[in-house]
Amino acid sequence: AAGVIQSPRHLIKEKRETATLKCYPIPRHDTVYWYQQGPGQDPQFLISFYEKMQSDKGSIPDRFSAQQFSDYHSELNMSSLELGDSALYFCASRVAGTSYEQYFGPGTRLTVT
Amino acid sequence: SQQGEEDPQALSIQEGENATMNCSYKTSINNLQWYRQNSGRGLVHLILIRSNEREKHSGRLRVTLDTSKKSSSLLITASRAADTASYFCATDHGTSGSRLTFGEGTQLTVNP
Numbered sequence: 661a662a663g664v665i666q667s668p669r670h671l672i673k674e675k676r677e678t679a680t681l682k683c684y685p686i687p688r689h690d691t692v693y694w695y696q697q698g699p700g701q702d703p704q705f706l707i708s709f710y711e712k713m714q715s716d717k718g719s720i721p722d723r724f725s726a727q728q729f730s731d732y733h734s735e736l737n738m739s740s741l742e743l744g745d746s747a748l749y750f751c752a753s754r755v756a757g758t759s760y761e762q763y764f765g766p767g768t769r770l771t772v773t
Numbered sequence: 774s775q776q777g778e779e780d781p782q783a784l785s786i787q788e789g790e791n792a793t794m795n796c797s798y799k800t801s802i803n804n805l806q807w808y809r810q811n812s813g814r815g816l817v818h819l820i821l822i823r824s825n826e827r828e829k830h831s832g833r834l835r836v837t838l839d840t841s842k843k844s845s846s847l848l849i850t851a852s853r854a855a856d857t858a859s860y861f862c863a864t865d866h867g868t869s870g871s872r873l874t875f876g877e878g879t880q881l882t883v884n885p
Contacts, residue, residue, distance in 0.1 A: 664815075693872065702861060702875040703816070716872050750815060760804050760865050762873060764816040 662686050664765035666751050672771045673741050681736040681768045683751030689763070691715070691756045692734040694726060697748040697767075709734060710756055741772045779862060779876040787884050792849045794879040796862030797842075803867030805838055807847050810859045810878075819847075819860075852883045 665684040673679050685692050691710045695703040705718035709728035720726075723741075728734045738745060748769050752762040779796045786792055798805070804823045808816040822829045822838045822845065829836045835848040845862055859880050863873040 691871075695873075702877050703873075705872040705874065708872060718872060748813065752816075754871075756871075760871060761806065761818045761821055763818070764808075766815040767813075769813070 664751055664753050664763055666749075666765035666768050668768060669766065670769045670771075672773065674773055675741055675743060677741050677772075679738045679741060679770060681738070681749050681751075681770070683734045683736070683753075683765060685732055685734070685751070685753030686763055689753035689755050690732065691754050692728055692732070693752040693754075693762060694720075694734070694736050695750040695752065697750065698744075699747070703750060706736070738770075743772050746770060746772045779860075779879050781879060782877065783880045783882070785882040785884065786852055788852060788854055790852055790883075792852050792856070792881055792883070794847045794860050794862075794881070796845045796847070796876045798845075798862075798864045798874075798876070799843065800864075800866060802840070802864045803871070804865045805836075805845050806863045806865065806873065807834075807836060807845075808861045808863055808875075810861065812859075816861065849881075852881075854883050854885045856883045857881060 667682045693708040694706040697703040706720040708716045712728045723739050726736045748767045750767045752764045754762050806821045807819040810816045820831045822836045833850045838845045859878045861878045862876040
């Protein structure tokens with residue numbers, strides 16, 4: 661079965677650079693979530709989209725922005741990277757109104773040096 | 774974690790033993806879910822229990838929910854070495870978008 665695809669899987673950036681993370685949800689899933697997981701920590705919700713509109717916003721820094729495109733894929737744009745942005749970034753998807761279960765991608769490991 | 778604590782933080786058992794992990798949360802929920810994460814990899818959904826349910830089973834998994842105490846437990850019976858992973862509870866409060874709020878996780882090690 662198709663799963664959530666994230667790219668790239670690993671990314672190394674320097675401080676103050678920008679990064680773009682991509683997420684391709686499971687086909688026909690209309691809701692996408694982004695989570696950030698720091699080393700040894702639990703995942704923290706960043707932002708979500710439903711039918712290409714932002715549906716919820718969590719503890720996402722102003723330096724970050726995200727959007728969902730017409731083909732339902734989503735991108736998380738991160739600017740002025742800081743060392744503390746080093747983390748695993750997960751995308752998850754679901755079909756709103758059918759199940760509360762979220763399907764997670766393998767994550768993008770971002771390292772800021 | 775903003776809400777949701779798990780205990781124990783680490784659990785080491787022998788194959789064949791049962792493993793119990795507990796989770797607490799602070800605000801009312803729509804449902805509570807348990808996820809598994811192998812080291813540095815994606816989260817895999819294990820089981821979901823709705824706020825009006827008290828117990829649920831799936832294979833070797835048993836989940837209980839006590840909304841009066843705002844707590845849940847995950848029991849893995851007859852554990853296997855392949856069960857070694859981190860286990861997180863996640864609460865869905867039914868707000869717009871149904872974000873998940875994760876607990877701090879329990880690192881389970883099952884020794885062969």
